[in-house]
Amino acid sequence: MGWASYQEDIESRFFGAISTKITQTVIAPKRLPEPMPGTHNAQHKSQSAPGTEEPMITLSEVTIAAARPLPVILLADVSGSMAAEGNIDTLNVAVSEMIAAFAETDAAQAEIQLAVITFGAEARVHQSLVPASKVTWKPMQAIGRTPLGAALELATNMIEDRDQVPGRAYRPTIVLVSDGKPNDAWQAPLERLLGSERAGKAQRFALGIGADADLNMLAAFLADTEARVLEAHESRQIKNFFRWVTMSVSQRSCSVTPNQSVMIAPEELDDFDDF
Amino acid sequence: MFGASVTGPRHQSQGQPNQDAWLKVQGRFGSLAVVCDGLGSRSASSLGANGACQAVRQAVTRWPGAATGAAPADLIRLVEVLWRFILSSHHADDCATTCQFALRETNGTLVIAGLGDGALLIRENSDGVKCYGGRSGADFANETLALGIPHKLRDWWVEVLPPHPHRSVVIASDGVADDLRPDRLDGFIGWLTEEMAPLPAHQRWRRLQTELRHWPVPHHTDDKTLAVMIEMEMDEQ
Numbered sequence: 062m063g064w065a066s067y068q069e070d071i072e073s074r075f076f077g078a079i080s081t082k083i084t085q086t087v088i089a090p091k092r093l094p095e096p097m098p099g100t101h102n103a104q105h106k107s108q109s110a111p112g113t114e115e116p117m118i119t120l121s122e123v124t125i126a127a128a129r130p131l132p133v134i135l136l137a138d139v140s141g142s143m144a145a146e147g148n149i150d151t152l153n154v155a156v157s158e159m160i161a162a163f164a165e166t167d168a169a170q171a172e173i174q175l176a177v178i179t180f181g182a183e184a185r186v187h188q189s190l191v192p193a194s195k196v197t198w199k200p201m202q203a204i205g206r207t208p209l210g211a212a213l214e215l216a217t218n219m220i221e222d223r224d225q226v227p228g229r230a231y232r233p234t235i236v237l238v239s240d241g242k243p244n245d246a247w248q249a250p251l252e253r254l255l256g257s258e259r260a261g262k263a264q265r266f267a268l269g270i271g272a273d274a275d276l277n278m279l280a281a282f283l284a285d286t287e288a289r290v291l292e293a294h295e296s297r298q299i300k301n302f303f304r305w306v307t308m309s310v311s312q313r314s315c316s317v318t319p320n321q322s323v324m325i326a327p328e329e330l331d332d333f334d335d336f
Numbered sequence: 337m338f339g340a341s342v343t344g345p346r347h348q349s350q351g352q353p354n355q356d357a358w359l360k361v362q363g364r365f366g367s368l369a370v371v372c373d374g375l376g377s378r379s380a381s382s383l384g385a386n387g388a389c390q391a392v393r394q395a396v397t398r399w400p401g402a403a404t405g406a407a408p409a410d411l412i413r414l415v416e417v418l419w420r421f422i423l424s425s426h427h428a429d430d431c432a433t434t435c436q437f438a439l440r441e442t443n444g445t446l447v448i449a450g451l452g453d454g455a456l457l458i459r460e461n462s463d464g465v466k467c468y469g470g471r472s473g474a475d476f477a478n479e480t481l482a483l484g485i486p487h488k489l490r491d492w493w494v495e496v497l498p499p500h501p502h503r504s505v506v507i508a509s510d511g512v513a514d515d516l517r518p519d520r521l522d523g524f525i526g527w528l529t530e531e532m533a534p535l536p537a538h539q540r541w542r543r544l545q546t547e548l549r550h551w552p553v554p555h556h557t558d559d560k561t562l563a564v565m566i567e568m569e570m571d572e573q
Contacts, residue, residue: 118527121552123520128555129477170346170557228471229514231478258474 130230131171131314132190133163133306134219134263136212138239138270139181143203148240148270151296153200155303162307163193171231171314176219177201184211190225209243209278213250220260231313233263236306237282238299240270247278255284266309268293268302337362337369338537339563340544344511346376346557356509356561357385357433365396369563370437373454373509375482376558384423384431388483391419392437403443408494411439412449419483432484436469436507438565444499451492453480455513457506457521458497459529465521469493470513477514504529505565511558515551528564 135156143149156177163173176190182205188196220226220233254260267279267290279290293299343354355374362368372388374381395414400406415435423431434452441447448456450469458466471480481487504525508516516524532540548560 117531118523119552120524120527120547123517123524123527124515124551124553125517126553128553129514170555172555223473228473228475229477232476259476262474262476 125229127192128172129170130174130192130226131310132174132176132220132226132230132233133193133310134190134216134233134235135175135177136209136216136235136237136239137177137179137187137201138207138209138241139179139201139203139205140207140241141181141204142241142273143181143270145271147296148299149201149203151299152238152270153198155300156201157198158300159303159307160193160196160198162311164196166193166311166314173310173314178212178215178219180208180212181205184208184215186215186219190219206244207239207241208245209239210245210247210250213247213254217250217254217257217260220263221257226259233260234266234306234310234313235260235263236266236268237279238268238270238302239274239279241273242275243278248281251281264313266302266306267291268299270294270299337367337563337565338533338540338544339369339371339507339561340541340548341509341561342545342548342559344557344559347559353382354559355381355385356511356559357382357389358507358561358563359389359393360563360565361393363397364442365399365401366439366441367565368393368396368437368439369505369507369565370435371454371507371509371561371563372436373434373452373511373559373561375432375434375480375484376478378430378432378484380423380426380430381433383426384419384433384484387422387431388415388419388433388435390422391415392435394418394422396439401441402445402447402496403441408447408449408496409489411447412489412492412494416483416489428484430484432482434480434482434509438505438507438563440505440565440567444567446497446500446503446505447494448497448505449492449494451487452482453510453513455508455510455516457504457508457525459504459522459525460500461502465525467518467521468495471510477510480510501568503567505567507563509559509561511551511556511560512548512562514558515553515556528562529566533564533566 160175166173173193174190175193175196177188179185179187179201187201216235226233265283267283269276269279269290269292276290291302293302337360339358339360341354341356341358355376357372359370370389370392372385374385392415395411395418398414399411434454436450436454436456439447448468450456453471455470456468481491506525506528532544535543551560
């Protein structure tokens, strides 16, 4: 219950104690029927104020017609080496399955949004940040080297941009997947990401693919002694990683406290003996 | 002045009380409206929010008023001390709450202040809407400064505005403020002042409660509270 009650709305506790200009207006009320639950917006929409042509304002016109976002940003290594052993194909399938799962998540608290930043021939936004249900997935191509630093800059800029990630959003999640060593200066961009006011708060996941993955770099990205860099040496382990990410994010979106990380231990998944 | 507060779907499903609190009161100091939003993660945030409403009310009775030249910072200090005093039998952290208020002094001077998320909107004439307070740039949803968690006096925002004959003040907890379209704040104030304000008090309260309960934003969860202060010339009343 709020502290003030209906009685206080009729008359302030000290009403009349002093004369002020502040008062309830006494303009002839534009009476509306008491709205019925679940139908009030539809009812109001077609009504006009009595005696005017001006349509009444409705709450649905002045509020944001979307749930609070829960952004997920995937940083995907699409260097030429990802073509080996069909890793890029496996990654494409795993990501598309993750998108489908996010889109089907009947989140009670948040709308999962997804962006994909690839780094290979160049660092670029492969998929802009939109609700997962609106993503039309275009498979990634493996080509070029590993410009991770530029990709980290794009991710930081995306999260710091309040037009893309507004203040009403829950803390973002960043997922980094890489199979090699970065070929650009990545330390300074990583420091910027970790030190930034907003991006630094993101929940982070990291996956190293194959024997050449730079596990130290991935651990630096996590910047959490309790977090684990996961490794994948087979295609099913890549899929399992994304399944793990999907479950963690989906559980967050349904949690009563979506800002708090829900870190499911990989071992808790039935067939997660791979990690 | 009028307002309403409803328990959000999250607290309803958990069987928890509304952790927002609001207050409107008139006295020798003028007119006061307060909206406080207890932090959902704290065990006694409902007490904290109610205590903050009381603290502001007691503070404005002790503060000489902006019209006397008294420093607004002293009003904030009073609020801080009185809140601690009112909740002295509890850990402050358990009672953490945001706090926003508007004090319209008897000469028309308006003192507005706030700590934490939510928003205080002011429309004067048709000059557009000014938005005060709100979430700091680095914060995401449900992250906020509050009474009861470490902060400094400068974390409060405070403004003293001169008298104005046509002024609407709306104080909203974050459950409302975060979901408002920034480009339609004027429409929101218009909805309150033109659709809600003219209604008879009982009908208005029921209508406002209904609208807040059936908030048109998908998956909304938060408690929602509004307090409205409308000022106009005597001959327009």
